[in-house]
Amino acid sequence: MGTKTGNKSIIEIYKATKIYPPDVVAIEDISLSIPYGEMLFVTGMSGAGKTTLLKLICGMEHTDKGLVEVAGKDMSHIKDKEIPKLRQQIGMAYQDFKLLPDRTVAQNIAMAMEVSYQNIKAIRTRITALLQKLRLEHKHDTLAGKLSRGEQQRVAIARSIANSPALILADEPTGNLDSKTTRLVMDLFKLCNTAGATVVIATHDEAIYKNSTYRVLELHGGRILEQAEKSIPTPNLMP
């Protein structure tokens, strides 16, 4: 993981099905291939299965049927020892943010880098740069619990990309943001994609992918409705 390897896929999903007890079908018979370095949008209404798909990819959930492979690892049979290393290479921005309210913004972001034992100076530099990019530099020492939802969302995004992961998964990353901040966030994702990261964004905000050339995958009732196959585009960065 970490670099583009020709046509090889970073994510391979084959006939994956996920059923929550007692019999709620979240994902049904989905097959999907995502090459290294792609930026992909997963859309669909609430309950379409977007979040479950991301959870299957990052290993938070396991399939009931079918196969999910990330960087060649079968996520249902991956060894316990290999999980941390793989997760360090996956940056996930959760819909519910998963921030620690009693820690500062900087401490929340630092967690992602500390688990891979990065040095303190590098962590500080990276946090400062990310907060500047997301216009949150003045919130560096603010407790996460005291931020607005929009600010918390940006902190969650900053944490997901802090460790420069090879795969970024974002679940409704612009759900609480205004249009200006949405552009900031999307530019950041595009920048990561240009740097080599594969980015998968689950969203129902049509505005963020409407005029883009990225592949869009629409889910409905746990199944793929539509796949707009497009080549990996040249990033459209903000000036």
Add this chain to the structure above:
Amino acid sequence: MKFIRTILLQTNRNLQKTWPTQFMTLLTVSLSVLIFSFFFLIYMNMIKAGEKLKDDLRLTIYLEEEPVQEMQMQLVRKITNFSPVDEIRFTSREEAFRSLAAQLGENVDVLDDLDPSFLPPSIEVYPKKNLNTLTQIQRFSEYLATLPGAIKVQYGQEWVERFNYFTKLLRIIVFLSGFLLIMTTTFMVAYTIRLAVVARQAELEILRLLGATNSYIRTPFLIEGFLQGLLGSSLGLLALFFLYSWIQLRFTGPGILQLIDFTFFSPGIIGMIITASILLCTGGGFSSLRRFMRI
């Protein structure tokens, strides 16, 4: 190096967040160590005093008649055949009288009207240090009582027996307080860490999702256990040392402490108590992590 620095940073954060619970656990560990080491210290000193008493052990055989030279040789042979001895000393009636007169000092005149031969002749036996138990001493004494002409054998039976029972009682107390120390320390530390794990469930969940390894999550808890053991036992021993110094200061002069030469633990024993506490606390923490963390 990066691992150590990150783990220490994490430990420092944890301690800052959970210091009231940690402090209570520290006090419990200290108190447990204090109780155990208090009894252990008394027990050790009693053992030492027992050794000293054993060195001073002397059995006196009172005889009916003064043995002639040939009889003396026969008695020596019989005694040494039963058990090796350091010394055998014969005391005649006259020598016994002189010795008593010397002990009476100024009050020697009380003996004026007495026959100088009223005291029985005796044999003093100083056994080698191979008589380790009260039973062995008793058996030797019983044997000496069967020697020809022997009336009575004395070796301070009552004192030796009482001392022996007291040492046995202390041994039980030491074992019980040791057991108490093990149970209290292990449970308290395990419980503290369990509380910390439950209180920080959300954080640990996030850490796992971010890719924290088991050692990244576990090590700070184990360091907390290590510190509890180290600081708790050190505080307990320090408290005991102050208590010991106070007793030494308060009860100077002739008394039981002078008799048994009361001393504090050697550095080796101190090291063993601290090491045992560290192992117990770290072990308690580890078992708690295995049970409640499921990582």
